[in-house]
Amino acid sequence: MSSRIRLPSSVLMALCVAVLVLSACTGANIGLKTDFKSAGFEIGRTTRSEVIAHLGLPQRSIEDPDGHTRLLYEGGSRLTGLCIGCGNAAAPVGAVPYLVNDQIVKNGAEYVFDKGGILVRKTEPIVPGR
Amino acid sequence: MNGLRFVRTAATPALASVGYEMKSWTARAIAAVLPVQQTRLHFQRGNGARIFFLSLLISLLAGCASFQPPIQSDVSTQFKREKTAIAFFDAIGSIHYSEDVYLVLAVAQVSSDSDYSGIWDSDSVLTKVHADEFSRLGLNATAIYGEPSIALPKDALIPQKALVKAFYASRPKPEHGPAIAPAFREALRSRDYANLILVSWSGYSLHIPTLGLPPRQSVNSSFWVYDLRKEKPLWSGEFPVMQKVALPKNTGKSFLEENDLAGLKAESERLVRERYRTKNSEGKPITSIGQAMGFQPKD
Numbered sequence: 001m002s003s004r005i006r007l008p009s010s011v012l013m014a015l016c017v018a019v020l021v022l023s024a025c026t027g028a029n030i031g032l033k034t035d036f037k038s039a040g041f042e043i044g045r046t047t048r049s050e051v052i053a054h055l056g057l058p059q060r061s062i063e064d065p066d067g068h069t070r071l072l073y074e075g076g077s078r079l080t081g082l083c084i085g086c087g088n089a090a091a092p093v094g095a096v097p098y099l100v101n102d103q104i105v106k107n108g109a110e111y112v113f114d115k116g117g118i119l120v121r122k123t124e125p126i127v128p129g130r
Numbered sequence: 131m132n133g134l135r136f137v138r139t140a141a142t143p144a145l146a147s148v149g150y151e152m153k154s155w156t157a158r159a160i161a162a163v164l165p166v167q168q169t170r171l172h173f174q175r176g177n178g179a180r181i182f183f184l185s186l187l188i189s190l191l192a193g194c195a196s197f198q199p200p201i202q203s204d205v206s207t208q209f210k211r212e213k214t215a216i217a218f219f220d221a222i223g224s225i226h227y228s229e230d231v232y233l234v235l236a237v238a239q240v241s242s243d244s245d246y247s248g249i250w251d252s253d254s255v256l257t258k259v260h261a262d263e264f265s266r267l268g269l270n271a272t273a274i275y276g277e278p279s280i281a282l283p284k285d286a287l288i289p290q291k292a293l294v295k296a297f298y299a300s301r302p303k304p305e306h307g308p309a310i311a312p313a314f315r316e317a318l319r320s321r322d323y324a325n326l327i328l329v330s331w332s333g334y335s336l337h338i339p340t341l342g343l344p345p346r347q348s349v350n351s352s353f354w355v356y357d358l359r360k361e362k363p364l365w366s367g368e369f370p371v372m373q374k375v376a377l378p379k380n381t382g383k384s385f386l387e388e389n390d391l392a393g394l395k396a397e398s399e400r401l402v403r404e405r406y407r408t409k410n411s412e413g414k415p416i417t418s419i420g421q422a423m424g425f426q427p428k429d
Contacts (some may be wrong), residue, residue, distance in 0.1 A: 031381020
């Protein structure tokens with residue numbers, strides 16, 4: 001009597017998919033932090049270094065002519081490629097990303113610092129980031 | 131293996147002039163085009179299409195990898211005697227992260243940039259790294275930052291950085307590289323600098339593939355060598371580096387940005403310095419920056 005266990009092909013397929021999904025989930029990622037509200041940055045107290053230490057580098061940093069610095073954080077990573085079934089992740093994505101990426105920008109935050117690096121103004125999403 | 135042997139023995143002079151790195155993946159590509167048993171080319175009926183595509187592939191790869199001829203030896207000797215200024219201008223000022231996201235029936239790629247301008251002075255740090263490497267090659271090289279003897283005014287630096295940024299933003303790019311700002315050239319000439327090696331890069335990139343494949347980091351440094359007295363470009367070339375990298379902290383941002391960008395600073399310097407070596411991190415021979423420019427003998 002053979003000791004080999006024969007699994008139905010559908011079960012095998014499901015197992016393969018599960019393994020692939022798990023291996024994808026456990027890998028490294030970019031690691032954007034978007035918990036803007038929970039950080040509790042305080043106007044007049046929080047410094048630029050503290051914001052960067054908590055959220056990482058901003059997606060854009062702008063020096064205003066008046067000496068203020070603005071750090072712009074997006075609410076997620078941008079969709080730059082999508083391919084169904086072909087495996088080429090860098091394929092152009094057509095009209096989809098405009099909708100996705102627009103939402104990402106709207107869910108972002110902006111922090112403004114004075115010349116001394118103290119937070120003087122902030123704009124955070126009403127709905128907390130993911 | 132046969133494919134590799136084919137490239138080593140029967141490649142065109144153009145391929146023979148490129149580095150081993152290029153050869154090894156060229157070999158794999160060629161092996162994919164030609165079955166292994168046919169690596170000794172026989173001009174038989176039916177091979178025509180394969181030979182055509184092989185020729186096309188070789189031409190393309192040789193075009194990608196070739197450097198300009200090295201600077202003439204009498205000129206390169208002058209670089210060891212005369213003063214040469216080394217200037218790195220970061221035209222990008224941000225890290226580019228990209229990540230493949232596995233969606234079972236589809237793969238998406240997402241990306242995010244992290245702007246370090248005003249937070250990390252990459253111009254100064256990487257200028258010193260390049261100046262150090264050129265000094266090791268025997269050049270009379272001085273970094274334009276941090277050396278009291280050179281101390282260029284901002285009025286000279288700002289327009290030159292703007293020209294480098296404009297070069298990277300332009301499509302198509304000017305053949306002879308970024309223009310040299312008159313104020314920048316005059317400031318160097320007034321300090322008796324005969325030559326300039328201008329360096330920039332297309333930024334530091336970290337790509338995280340899906341399905342457990344290792345992340346890869348890359349930089350692509352560009353060099354333009356100028357004779358400041360004759361106001362003419364002498365040499366230019368690009369040196370891309372791509373390496374696998376382990377992310378012990380599991381996210382790209384924490385790996386590079388924690389502890390005051392410690393990871394970014396260390397990895398950038400390591401990747402930049404590696405292209406000055408004659409062997410890559412895996413021990414494979416490569417054409418170093420010094421060899422390509424003519425400042426270092428070929429092995």
